[in-house]
Amino acid sequence: MTSVMQVIDIANEKERALIPLTEEIARILQEPASRRDPRQLGDSWAKLDRMRPEMRSIGNALRKIEKPVRARMTAAAYRAERQAYERARGFLHRLREWDEVERLVRRHVSPRRTPLLPAPQPTRRDALLTQIYEALHRLANPAVQDPSAVDRGCFADIALPIQPFDLLLSAAYRVALAQNPCRALRFLDVGCGGGTKVFAATRYFDRADGLELDPGYADAARQTLEKIGASKSTINQADALTFASYADYNVIYFYRPLRTEALLEALEQRIIETARPGTILVAPHDASLTVRPGLHCAQVDGPIFVTGIAQAEADQLRQDAEATCTKILGRSTHRSFDAGYWEPILDAASFSGDE
Ligand SMILES: C[S@@+](CC[C@H](N)C(=O)[O-])C[C@H]1O[C@@H](n2cnc3c(N)ncnc32)[C@H](O)[C@@H]1O
Incomplete structure (x- = not known):
């Protein structure tokens, strides 16, 4: 038996x-x-x-x-x-x-x-969610901008509203799935302020880090992430214009860290030249998700770009990404x-x- x-x-x-x-x-x-x-x-x-x-x-x-x-x-x-x-x-x-x-x-x-980004670009937002996120953003970063950061042309920690950010991250996640669904993904917020976007990105990516020049902001971000238990995330206090580790990331996000077009262009060039080919850039110029006209990189959709590929490959990638999950x-x-x-x-x- x-x-x-x-x-x-x-x-x-x-x-x-x-x-x-x-x-x-x-x-x-x-x-x-x-x-x-x-x-x-x-x-x-x-x-x-x-x-x-x-x-x-x-x-x-x-x-x-x-x-x-x-x-x-x-x-x-x-x-x-x-x-x-x-x-x-x-x-x-x-x-x-x-x-x-x-x-x-x-x-x-x-x-x-399903399109990567809704068209026309988003205008309606959930008022309560927007308000709560803005309050959290202020709680996460009570620091006053450091005068040395002002001198170097930095914007203060002004947040992109959370709903357009989430639309962009969902789109970037789908582009990453179309590239290769079987890999762990690392995300970087260049100019992360108090770190709330770093935390939000952990919803999509295996690891999310921040880069911040202002020492008071960087400290606030570290404390925020520690308090909310985002233990895998790291905050690098460094200048994005000279940062040497963009090649460690699959998805790089930046929302107007610098005040002048010349500085923004220098930052974009630094990222495009030193990130690995195939890196996804998420670069909204404002909350309507427009694009800075001078950004030279293969465009997938709206403010989403991919480094080191031709525009025809980016067009194909967009089509493949549209055939991935929206969840x-x-x-x-x-x-x-x-x-x-x-x-x-x-x-x-x-x-x-x-x-
Ligand atoms: C407009 S806020 C963006 C905050 C957040 N990333 C978001 O999307 O809501 C820009 C941030 O970039 C930082 N920043 C500006 N220039 C920088 C630089 N050269 N290196 C690192 N961070 C910088 C500023 O201190 C500020 O916290």
């Missing part, structure tokens, strides 16, 4: 056999929409889906395993039964995700296109259970299943 442990071992072995199939699907998913082969994707999914009936019948057997009751057995027996029970639950959890993952894969077969994707590490064989698909997706 087959023991419970043997059934679970067989179940986990069957799961391991699915991994090459989900990896094959992931390889197709991670291609941008214009290069993805929908037929190949459909075929690869069908190959995986043929395993579903067998997985279901194993699931039916595992569903009968009951939760152990501690009082009825020795500690060692309880530990072993509890472990078996948890492994069975993990299997059933992954099995239940099958429909959701299927929806997600099918979205990549025929992605719906923040739930990767394998965001799941409340071990995603197991679904991990490659969840991590290569540029679309979610529920839209």
Whole structure:
């Protein structure tokens, strides 16, 4: 007679056999929409889906395993039964995700296109949200601008309202997905003031840092981020015109740090020349998201640019980005259970299943 442990071992072995199939699907998913082969994707999914009936019948057997009751057995027996029970639950959890993952894969077969930035440019804002963000911005940075920063042509810490900022970050995130959905992304706010945009960017990117010349502002930003528990973020107190580490970032944002056109141009040149090719620049000139006329870089949409590529590539990138999700994707590490064989698909997706 087959023991419970043997059934679970067989179940986990069957799961391991699915991994090459989900990896094959992931390889197709991670291609941008214009290069993805929908037929190949459909075929690869069908190959995986043929395993579903067998997985279901194993699931039916595992569903009968009951939760152990501690009082009825020795500690060692309880530990072993509890472990078996948890492994069975993990299997059933992954099995239940099958429909959701299927929806997600099918979205990549025929992605719906959504513009990166709304047109016409945003004018209506949520008054309460705007007011609350402005209050938080003031609380985060009570410092008075340092006279040395005024002398060097810096603007004071005047915030871009949060809604246009969020529109821009969502668009930049989608451009990054179209470039490569499988990498961790680093964001930099050049002239971060009290750091509230750095915090907001952690919603989209694995890591968000700030760069700030004014020492009082930089201290305020550090304190803000510490208080709100954004422990992975770093604030560099340095001059953006000479900063040497732009190449460490995938997404670089700046909102009018400097007062004169000449200084702004020098900053843009420094960033464009020293960032890696393929770096996404988010450079709004004002809250209506217009662009500074002198910015010379391949433009994806509005104030979103990409370094080191030709305009034709930027146009293609915009189209591929329009075929990505408008939501923040739930990767394998965001799941409340071990995603197991679904991990490659969840991590290569540029679309979610529920839209
Ligand atoms: C208009 S505020 C932008 C604040 C915030 N990034 C936002 O988007 O809401 C510009 C900030 O850039 C900083 N800044 C200006 N020149 C700088 C420079 N050369 N290096 C680093 N920071 C600078 C200013 O001190 C100020 O905090």
